[in-house]
Amino acid sequence: MPAKELSRPCMDCKEAETVFTVRKRQLCSDCYKHFIAFKVHRRMEIYRPGKTQEVRPKILLPLSLGVSSSVLLSMVEAQIQHQLAKPYGKVFFDLHVLVIDPSSINPSNASIDDNYKVLLETFQSPAYTRLSIHDIFDYVPDMKEIIHEYAGSQFADDSSLSNEDRLSAFRASISTATSAADLDYVLLTRLVAAVAQKHGCKSVFWGDSDSRLAARALAGVSKGRGASMTWQVSDGMSPWGVRFEFPLRDLYKTELLQYASVCPELSDIVIPDAPLSDNVLTKNLSIDELMIRYVQNQGAKYPGIMSNVARTANKLESSCIEGGASCALCGGPRGNVKGNTGVTATTQSGDSEGSQFCYGCMRSRPDLKC
Ligand SMILES: [Zn+2]
Ligand SMILES: [Zn+2]
Structure with missing residues (x-):
């Protein structure tokens, strides 16, 4: 079908009506899928088999x-x-x-x-x-x-x-x-x-x-x-x-x-x-749920800011030091390791049985109501 007969032709193929507007591009559903999937497929390039790869x-x-x-x-x-x-x-x-x-x-x-x-x-x-x-x-x-x-x-x-x-x-x-x-x-x-x-x-x-x-x-x-x-x-x-x-x-x-x-x-x-209910008491929500709500609300208004958070986080370098002590539960670095908070957590009774765990895990223990 010639493009002139379409009311809002797709910017890429010019052969179908626009279904979605994504990042200022007006695309039909096929071109939308292609545009979105490309962002994922290019991340797979590091797995392209080389000449020496046998398995x-x-x-x-x-x-x-x-x-x-x-x-x-x-x-x-x-x-x-x-x-x-x-x-x-x-x-x-x-x-x-x-x-x-x-x-x-x-x-x-x-x-x-x-x-x-x-x-x-x-x-x-x-x-x-x-x-x-x-x-x-x-x-x-x-x-x-x-x-x-x-x-x-x-x-x-x-x-x-x-x-x-x-x-x-x-x-x-x-x-x-x-x-x-x-x-x-x-x-x-x-x-x-x-x-x-x-x-x-x-x-x-x-x-x-x-x-x-x-x-x-x-x-x-x-x-x-x-x-x-x-x-x-x-x-x-x-x-x-x-x-x-x-x-x-x-x-x-x-x-x-x-x-x-x-x-x-x-x-x-x-x-x-x-669906995210607005009637849930904030104190009953986990921090993870609160953050998801926050990011969804703010991300709808300012998508660039949220992508900046994720992009910046992707530049973090591992703080795991070869041979450094790691948490038995989550695998993260324990206290007093470069890059960690250096905080040593103890239980309310002051015992040290949690010493094989990191600060983040210690905070979630059953006897620490925080
Ligand atoms: Zn198209
Ligand atoms: Zn841990």
């Missing part, structure tokens, strides 16, 4: 079935299919998708059985693993002992319980929303890293948008986790010998929502975000 690396993609990680999977899969379709095309890596059941983290989350079934039918080439959060005890055998030590005398750890009940009892002992969200994030990160190690993955592709990374950077500092921000927001090596990468770091959450809206194959896979 194709494996990449782990943790999928929450939320919009962001589902869009990331869709983009990466599209790139792999594109590479496979070329006559002499080489696939950059093999993809392994990890789904940690959301209902194992919060029982109020609905079953994902139907979504998972559609996922396997839609994207057939990756390998899949589906786990519950309490499977961390199988993947990180030391975790039972670590949690027992970490919880301290205020928590009666019962080793006769099942993994599921034992972890539930520990999580239920955490008194504040901030500490509970903080520890859930630590446990999820440890489980993802352990699965990546077990399957010999070179990297983990996290589905965090620019907005989410900005919120995490701001929340991390206020939770005393500044020293471990490096691998939580910037691309590079994690303490577990697996690279952590954030391929969606150039994209805002609103752009990912728009992308998902023109991907019909995702409609029965994605679990939409629960």
Whole structure:
């Protein structure tokens, strides 16, 4: 169809109507998807096989079935299919998708059985693993002992319980929303890293948008986790010998929502975000939730500021010193290490049983109501 017959032709192809305006570009849905996906695909270039590479690396993609990680999977899969379709095309890596059941983290989350079934039918080439959060005890055998030590005398750890009940009892002992969200994030990160190690993955592709990374950077500092921000927001090596990468770091959450809206194959896979209620008391929200709200509200008005936060955080250099003491729970540097706060945390009773843990983890302990 000639461009002159269109009321608002797409700026790129000039053959279809504009559907989205993104970063001052008016694009049809196909060109929008191409424009957005390019920002992710160019981050995959470091995996382009060289002449000397003999073994194709494996990449782990943790999928929450939320919009962001589902869009990331869709983009990466599209790139792999594109590479496979070329006559002499080489696939950059093999993809392994990890789904940690959301209902194992919060029982109020609905079953994902139907979504998972559609996922396997839609994207057939990756390998899949589906786990519950309490499977961390199988993947990180030391975790039972670590949690027992970490919880301290205020928590009666019962080793006769099942993994599921034992972890539930520990999580239920955490008194504040901030500490509970903080520890859930630590446990999820440890489980993802352990699965990546077990399957010999070179990297983990996290589905965090620019907005989410900005919120995490701001929340991390206020939770005393500044020293471990490096691998939580910037691309590079994690303490577990697996690279952590954030391929969606150039994209805002609103752009990912728009992308998902023109991907019909995702409609029965994605679990939409629960709407942010204005009626929730602020004191009942974790710092992470507060920061996500703040970034979403401010990011809508001033997107440049939030992308600056995430971009600046990506320039952080690791403060982990070779051989330096690291936290048994989260893997971050412990106190008195270059780059850390140098604060030594103690429990209210003044004991020192928490000394194998960092300041950020100590603040979330069951007996520290802060
Ligand atoms: Zn177009
Ligand atoms: Zn820690």
